[in-house]
Amino acid sequence: MNKTTLKLISGFKYIYLIAFFVLLSGFFHPLISNTSFDVVILGTMVLFVGLAGGVLLYKSAISEKRRGLFLGGGFGLIAISLFYIFQITGRS
DSSP states (O other): OOHHHHHHHHHHHHHHHHHHHHHHTTTHHHHHHTOOSHHHHHHHHHHHHHHHHHHHHHHHHHOSSSHHHHHHHHHHHHHHHHHHHHHHHTOO
């Protein structure tokens, strides 16, 4: 495969991930109820923060040198994501 094809495939996986998170956070609800898309944008950002935490936890499992840093950062980002979820839903 040439470099252009590899870049297209690499770009497609990020577009797919963004589209999946947007649909998961409720893209169709504002269309049906005629409300704002603010909750969809916030929900997508919360999912990306949680994903980043999960990636850091994975890296802590395979890393030798910075295991503690990745572990703390991963759990920290997941905690921040959970905090955002509670703020959005109004349960504080």
